Amino acid sequence: MASALLPEFFALLGIDLFLMLSLLTCLLDDRMPKALPYIYQMAALAGFGHILVSKNFFTVFGDYMRFWYCFIYLLVSLANIVAVNVYFGVVNKQWTIAKFWSGAVTFPSILISIFFVANYGFLQGMSFPLFLQIALVLSAIIMGTSIAIFLSPEVLRNRSGRKRR
């Protein structure tokens, strides 16, 4: 029998995302604020604190509460990934890095998170309707292509140029 995911898994996922952010922003520190890798390490430590609190108050906190504070932590880590992506694309105008970031970091992180949240819901007995599954896949495709086009304006320019000719 498959073992069920605990809500703390989302905190663990969030910690890993923050650690990955910390290492990547360290590699790209000439384009990012110098303190950012350390801030992300602190954020990961805060996530570890989340899991410790859950462990010590396991019987006091219900599943509902544990799920929400771990899930919000995961959302914060995802928001940071998107924010770095936007920082590269919009603030720094570094389209190449932003494209690489969206394809290699943002998009996979969001998809993996959606997969585990859906899996958790399924194991908790929640139904995952077909229309929602289709909507999820469609929105993922639209989001991926939108980010790629948004970060590669030359694709649109080339396309519109071809049409004009």
Added chain:
Amino acid sequence: MNLKNLPAKKTMKLLALLLTSLLIASVSAFTYYSLTISSTITVYAANVYFIEGTDNNTGPGPVILTLDSTNTTATITGLVAYKNASLTYTNVTLVYNNGGSASQLRLAPYTDPSTNPEDFVYVKFLLNATTAGDRRWLNYTSDGSSWTSPGSATSWTTTGLGASAMWPVVIMTKANATATASQTVDIAITVDVQ
């Protein structure tokens, strides 16, 4: 970006961050793993259970012992109480310890008698331990108008039921001299194990 061309300072910074990341990730994963262990409950067969005694299917009733599939519930029917004479069933069922170490036991009331107090004098249960100090009684007595039941469980045994040992549950009955034949009373008790 070529990692080989990274300046030494940046390499050291990256290495330090990598080490702390590994530490945080592994400690977090270990804590999560300990959480999954603490929330796992394994189904396990009971080590202490009832077994059939030599008095089963004997006597005037006759006494019939029925054990459930796990031998943790014993239902005894056909017990008899003689008018103004005590009757002792010494070996209808026994409590057996299939574990590797001693278990402490006690008797506790579960369902108290409520019917026909005018027909009975007492129904007593004795956990007949080998050691006299571990013997425990649970007595239900009637004064002719109402039943008096034990208010709480007995104390726990001290030596305990050793590995592969068995103790019989002795049942003693006595009916009133003026009792009406075929009147019945139902009693349920538990044998608690720790």
